[in-house]
Amino acid sequence: MITVSLYGLYRLKATDAKYEFEGAKDVKHLLTMVEQASGIPYKELKQAVIFVNGSPIDQLDMFSTKLHGGEVISIVSPASGG
Amino acid sequence: MLIDALSINTCILSPEAIEELNKIRILVVGVGGLGGFVAQGLVRLGAQNITVIDGDVFSDTNLNRQFFCNSETMGRQKAVVAVEEMLKVYPQGNYKAITEFITDKNAALIMKDYDIVFDCGDNIKLKLLLEDFCIKLGIPLIHAGVNANYGQLAIIENKKILPSLYRREAKNRNAVILPQVTSGLQLNLFVQYLHKKHKKNKLYLIDLDAMQISDINY
Numbered sequence: 001m002i003t004v005s006l007y008g009l010y011r012l013k014a015t016d017a018k019y020e021f022e023g024a025k026d027v028k029h030l031l032t033m034v035e036q037a038s039g040i041p042y043k044e045l046k047q048a049v050i051f052v053n054g055s056p057i058d059q060l061d062m063f064s065t066k067l068h069g070g071e072v073i074s075i076v077s078p079a080s081g082g
Numbered sequence: 083m084l085i086d087a088l089s090i091n092t093c094i095l096s097p098e099a100i101e102e103l104n105k106i107r108i109l110v111v112g113v114g115g116l117g118g119f120v121a122q123g124l125v126r127l128g129a130q131n132i133t134v135i136d137g138d139v140f141s142d143t144n145l146n147r148q149f150f151c152n153s154e155t156m157g158r159q160k161a162v163v164a165v166e167e168m169l170k171v172y173p174q175g176n177y178k179a180i181t182e183f184i185t186d187k188n189a190a191l192i193m194k195d196y197d198i199v200f201d202c203g204d205n206i207k208l209k210l211l212l213e214d215f216c217i218k219l220g221i222p223l224i225h226a227g228v229n230a231n232y233g234q235l236a237i238i239e240n241k242k243i244l245p246s247l248y249r250r251e252a253k254n255r256n257a258v259i260l261p262q263v264t265s266g267l268q269l270n271l272f273v274q275y276l277h278k279k280h281k282k283n284k285l286y287l288i289d290l291d292a293m294q295i296s297d298i299n300y
Contacts, residue, residue, distance in 0.1 A: 007296060008232035009253070009289045017292070025270075049247055054299045056246035074298050076287065079229035079245040081254035082112045082204035 002067055004034055008077035010048060014038035025051040027052065028063040030073065083201065084172040084200040089130045095127070099276040103128045106276075109196040110134045111184055113160040115261035116216030116226055116268065122213045123269045131176045132168065135192065136213055137183035147258040189215045198275070200268060201225040203259060206248045213244045222275065224268050229253040229259045230288040235262055235264060237271050237280050268294070273282030 004019045011017045018039050024030035027050060035042040050057045051074040057065050088100075095103070110121050110127055113136040121134050138160050144151040148160075155163045161179035168177045184192060184203075191213050193199060201212045201223055209225065216223040217240060225244065226235040229252070236243060267286065274280040287296045 005201065005296070007289065008229075011289060011293060012231075032208035048248060049249065050200060051298055051300065056243075058246050058300065076234075076247075076298075077232065079205045079227040079232070079233040079254045080204070080209065080254045081114045081228040081255065082114050082203045082226070 001070060002030060002071050002073060004073045004075065006038065006075050008079070010038075010040060010045070010077055012013070013040050013044075014082050021041045022069070024067050026063065026067055027057055027073075031063070034075070035077075040072060045075065049078055050074070051076065084126075084128075085174075092130055094273060096277060097232075099273070100277050101127060102132050105129045105235065106198060107196045108133070108198055108200065108208055110191060110200045110202055111208070112136055112202035112204060113148075113150065113164045114144065114202065114204055115256050115258075116148045116161075116228065116265045117200070118151075118164065118200055119202050119262055120268055121164050121168060122149055123172070123177060123265065124272075126196045127176070127273070131194070131291070133178040133180060134161045134164045135180040135182065135184060136164075137181055147256055147261055162212050164209035177198060184211065186211055190219065195219060196221060198213075198272070199223050200272075202265070203218075204254060206252060208250060210244050213238055215243055224275075226264050226268050227252065227254075227266050228256055228288075230255055230257070231260060231261055233264045233269065233288045234285055235267055235288070236285045237275060237282075239282060241283050241300070243283075243285060260288070263290065264288060 002021045015040050021033045031045045113134045140151045140155050150163045159181045165177045165179040223238040285298045
């Protein structure tokens, strides 16, 4: 089971804040599942900051980051205002 | 007098934290939406040594959210106004204004004299620069970013997070509520830092629409 939590803009756009998925082999595959479940287009999800177990995917293998089940995924829209 | 009123703060501050507040040298970068609330909050917490830096002046688009912006301060330097107002609360405070923007050329020279920095800036370039120099100089950075109803904050000490957060342009359009809530949480992180109770490598995510604060251990 992979748990996906949406934050900020993505939570506002989705039907739910949290989803659970089985069988996603990597982050790219997972995002297609999130698209189907949440209604947020894949293209938009690719713009998000994505953490796998607390590690941002730009410090891993980006969308090719492998998933094995049990991961906690956070999809975040950072803010830059002050 | 503030000095008497400060004794009420013992409800959240230990004697050791109060002693630290007397000594710690604080730099608040940006005195807009976040920075105005942070600066006045630091004074009311009892911080004695605060410098605010901002090269900008108040304009009418700041009125909806910036604590020190009003009809009398319009067109004036934000940092100068902030210090004037801070001194009205606590005239004995060692408060200074720097009316410049921080750049990669002056950052090290300015920041080296401080023990902690508040990131209240409103653009990505500045935020990345602050994280970079704070880590190089070994100064904790209390980062925050806000947009509409959501934002994030963290104490950054030696592990970078902002290049990952700001790989792309991030949104930035604000009303008064989120900056006020977020700056309060920045002050709370500061109080936790004074008590050595803050959590390392934790990113807090604020969602006012859902009335939630979540966190990610990064």
